[in-house]
Amino acid sequence: MNDSLSPCSLKPAIAEVAAAVEKMLSHLLPQAEGPEHRVLEAMRYTTLAGGKRLRPFLVVQSADLFGVSRISSMRVAAAVECVHTYSLVHDDLPCMDDDALRRGNPTVHVKYDEATAVLAGDALLTLAFEILAAAETHPDPKVRCALIALLSRSAGVHGMVGGQMIDMAAPDAEHDIQSITRLQQMKTGALISCSAEAGAVLGRAGADKRLALRAYSHDLGLAFQIADDLLDADGTQAEMGKAVGKDAALGKATFVSILGKERARTQATMLASQARQHLDLFGAEADLLRALSDFVVSRRN
Ligand code: GRG
Numbered sequence: 001m002n003d004s005l006s007p008c009s010l011k012p013a014i015a016e017v018a019a020a021v022e023k024m025l026s027h028l029l030p031q032a033e034g035p036e037h038r039v040l041e042a043m044r045y046t047t048l049a050g051g052k053r054l055r056p057f058l059v060v061q062s063a064d065l066f067g068v069s070r071i072s073s074m075r076v077a078a079a080v081e082c083v084h085t086y087s088l089v090h091d092d093l094p095c096m097d098d099d100a101l102r103r104g105n106p107t108v109h110v111k112y113d114e115a116t117a118v119l120a121g122d123a124l125l126t127l128a129f130e131i132l133a134a135a136e137t138h139p140d141p142k143v144r145c146a147l148i149a150l151l152s153r154s155a156g157v158h159g160m161v162g163g164q165m166i167d168m169a170a171p172d173a174e175h176d177i178q179s180i181t182r183l184q185q186m187k188t189g190a191l192i193s194c195s196a197e198a199g200a201v202l203g204r205a206g207a208d209k210r211l212a213l214r215a216y217s218h219d220l221g222l223a224f225q226i227a228d229d230l231l232d233a234d235g236t237q238a239e240m241g242k243a244v245g246k247d248a249a250l251g252k253a254t255f256v257s258i259l260g261k262e263r264a265r266t267q268a269t270m271l272a273s274q275a276r277q278h279l280d281l282f283g284a285e286a287d288l289l290r291a292l293s294d295f296v297v298s299r300r301n
Helices: 007-028 037-047 054-064 070-091 114-133 141-155 160-169 177-202 207-234 246-250 255-259 261-277 284-298
Strands: none
Touching: 007 054, 007 070, 007 284, 037 070, 037 114, 054 070, 054 177, 054 207, 054 284, 070 114, 070 141, 070 160, 070 177, 114 141, 141 160, 141 177, 160 177, 177 207, 177 255, 207 246, 207 255, 207 261, 207 284, 246 255, 255 261, 261 284
């Protein structure tokens, strides 16, 4: 078993899943027609605009470990990406982060208007659960219910929404490393963990393998967020497709502001290595997940 694959093997694999999930999303998102066409157009505009598609990659790779059909894993990957995209649309709104650029394009409220952006986010969130509830996603209704429970818990007040609330409620609070870790685990980590665990749910995996994927994605999510904080400090708008340097300008507590750049980098590398170790009970078939842990810390966007 390789300790990790070279980026040469990982990048085409990510690109393949990204292309396939975009095809699936294009099929699942309704066409922009009828008197409600504006919200449908905004949903398609923002969802089909690119992005790294890391969460879909996690769903598909973890599902592949259990021999799940690609149609099932792609539908779940599309549902998770709908939730992720909704969170970005709402996060960009003037009442939250007030950003004009996302994935290199004007944000939804800039291209359309605020009401359309709120509605497009709402509709993407609810579409995700419609996708999971459909029989095409998995023949076993218990598996579909488990997927709905997992995604709703991760996206809701105990996960992403709760993390966003803590972030918005006290942006200048004196966060320490424990509180910032909890905030980020909820805001960003919960959906990343959900993506890896969804493969285990689809594959009706035993508790040991499901827990291993949960532990892997917990560390991966934190490493991802530290890398994001470093990119906000060091990256460029052209690389990131969004404004950078906002955290420092707003005096926001981040892993970088608390640990400093060097310790943050060391911590991200350590978490990536720890994430790989959680995959020890899988064989070479988990090599792409191992390689992903290096990728999330070395990425430039
Ligand atoms: C509005 C309920 C609600 C939640 C928003 C996720 C989130 C919570 C806000 C995003 C703010 C942000 C930039 C967080 C940093 C980590 C992150 C989620 C980055 C964006 O994810 P990527 O890098 O984006 O996977 P792409 O565009 O590649 O899909």
